[in-house]
Amino acid sequence: MLAIETQHLSHRFARDVYALENINLAVPRGSIYGFLGPNGAGKTTTLRLLLGLLPTQTGTIHVLGESMTRNRAGILDRIGSSIETPSLYGHLTAVENLRFWQKIYRCEPRRIPEVLEIVGLGDTGKKLAGAFSLGMRQRLAIAITLLHDPPLLILDEPTNGLDPHGIIEIRDLLLRLNRDHGTTILLSSHLLSEIERITTHLGIIHRGKLLFQGDVSELNTLKGQQSVAMRTNRVGDAQAIARRLNLETIAEDRALNLKNCADAQTAAFLRELALAHIDVYEVRRERLDLETVFLDLVGAQA
Amino acid sequence: MISQLPSVIAVEWLKRKRCPALWLVLLAACFVPAIVLAARLRPSTPLAAIHASTKYWQSLWNTSWEATAILILPLVIMLVASLLAQIEFRNNTWKQLNASPVPAATVWLAKLIVFLAVILLFFIAINAAIVGVAFMPSVVYSNVAFPSAPLPWQMFFEHSVNYMFSALPIVLLQFSLSLLFRNFVVSIAIGGAIWILSIGALSWEHVYLLPYSHLPLDYLIGAGSMSKRQFPMEIGVATYAYAAIFATVGFLAFKYRSDRG
Incomplete structure (x- = not known):
């Protein structure tokens, strides 16, 4: 109703x-x-x-x-x-x-x-x-x-x-x-x-x-699909693997950010990193706030 | 609509609390009588002869109403209409009022009734002030007798009712303009222009076509300065026609204005 x-x-x-x-x-x-x-x-x-x-x-x-x-x-x-x-x-x-x-x-x-x-x-x-x-x-x-x-x-x-x-x-x-x-x-x-x-x-x-x-859960799903942030010892090598898997990345010092990365893609990427003996110190789903989602939506519309 | 009207009138009346409109009306109503009283309280004024006159009340009435009917009352109507309408504009409350379940017709009618009530207060105040002017000299000077002619209540009442009806075109046009224009200068300027034109054309045989001339004409005819016969039609008919037109157009413009806040 x-x-x-x-x-x-x-x-x-x-x-x-x-x-x-x-x-x-x-x-x-x-x-x-x-x-x-x-x-x-x-x-x-x-x-x-x-x-x-x-x-x-x-x-x-x-x-x-x-x-x-x-x-x-x-x-x-x-x-x-x-x-x-x-x-x-x-x-x-x-x-x-x-x-x-x-x-x-x-x-x-x-x-x-x-x-x-x-x-x-x-x-x-x-x-x-x-x-x-x-x-x-x-x-x-x-x-x-x-x-x-x-x-x-x-x-x-x-x-x-x-x-x-x-x-x-x-x-x-x-x-x-x-x-x-x-x-x-x-x-x-x-x-x-x-x-x-x-x-x-x-x-x-x-x-x-x-x-x-x-509803807010739909937005959370939208947020959930946004990106994954990780810290690693070999950012350049990790970025090359990401490119091979068609993942969009942003590299910063020892951190790597994977944009629009779904759960299955994240898992596959981590498996590849393990096979390449690349150390991963931290992996986290980026908690995008509503402002970022909003700006993304507005940006897409523009 | 009708069932809500009494409560909406009550809240409209509540709204004019602490609004200067009432003080303006009371001061304006007492303005000319106060000057007349001050003149009569001068020691040189032959009060005994004035109070003994058989035409005492008619003379006092004419003296008090001359400037009032031609100048003060039209101005008071213009200012009070603007002051009351500005309560909504100044407080940005039109949108809240228009988003309430009260129909536009009820709001419009309640506002008009409150406006008429304030103008009615002017008539009550000036009548009281005129009576006060008659009796005050005898209170101040013990040797001066009260006016010998009895107080003509009926004449006061009839003249007041006539003037109130003659003022209806001014009341309804100013009311409508004040509700339409956020900028109060617009409604006062339009009203002022029509009023000046009406006063300037008082000697014209078709002056009744100017809606703001009816109140001064009513006074001048009542005082014997003009005759009804010099006009080709009954002024009262023009008064009611203008009042009906201004009320209808004013209400429709209020109801169907595109932006309600």
Whole structure:
């Protein structure tokens, strides 16, 4: 079951210039879906389309099993969203901001202190939201999204401007919501480390095109196929053997790196090294981080 | 839509908390009456004769409303419309509001009702201020009697209602422009230009075609400075026509604008 499904979603701001091209987003229910891409990749445009803030030009959008064009208000009633910078009334206090949305979403007034406590803003008193730090504003924006206990959260860069402690808190909060309430979370970010740590599924977008979509294990497989690093006493000889086996290598001092080397190729290479009496001190599968994978995907697309 | 309207009006009203719009309205409403009061409290003013006049209230009303109807109220409407709309633009909250389950029609209507309520406050404040001007001299000077003519509540009410309806084209156009343009200077500049044109053309027989002329015309006709007969059509018809056009076009432009935040 998908919480969000788009089919052939495209959007143009100017004639013939596509901000999004044929985006087929599939966000499973109960997942934390990381929507990753550099600035200007089309993340916010996609999220704005999902929320009906931009008119759908091409393609279809289904959210929580319903068509966005047919039941926009009904769908939005079940979504908590925060797009780009926090949308807060700076001349109102945190409680007054929440009271505003509590009436809009027609939820219980008791939710106001509850969500303030959840995001750690329970003691802001009469301080106006305009005087909040960016981190506090982000937390209040998240509190607003949680107010009506929605089954789906759409958060655009929610850890922007937060200090490391704040980032950890928000990350824990999102994990807790997902685990305890089954809340589906669509999370956009360009902070690659953040996406990697909490998401179960990933979508990587670049220049309006979805380059990768799948669960984290698929990405791990992709990572696993990347490279093998080893230390040896005869780098030159080892490199010659690698070339004979059609393996792409990078040699550095006493280290050799085999690019795009599958498990079977690694085993065959090691057997050859042993037969040639080449000493191997260390062999390890390179733990490529998401940033490297992302850059590889972007590079391949370019 | 209707079921949500009361709660959306309530939150729209909450939003104008700590917004200078209310203070602006109260100060503007009391501006001319305060000047009149200051003039009357001068020792040289023949208060006894003024207070004994049978046309005391009509005269006080005209004095208080002349500059208000022609100058102050149109300006207040333009500024308040911008101040209220800027709450959303300044705080970057349109996107959050438009991503909520409240239909655009409800948001638009709730905002209009709150705007009208603030303008209504202007009328209440100026009426109270005019009554205050009448009674204050007798409070300050014990030898001055209260105005002998009874307070004409009905005249105050009827004139106020008339002026409020005459101001509807200004209210609805400024409201619509303020919601459309992020830059408040645009809406104030457009409104200001129409208003200056309207004031400049007051002696023209077809001045009613300028939507911002209706409020000054209503005052001038009520004060006896102009006659209804000098215009080839009923001004009220033009007022309602403009109000209907501005409301319809304004709402459609708000509902179908391409970028909602």
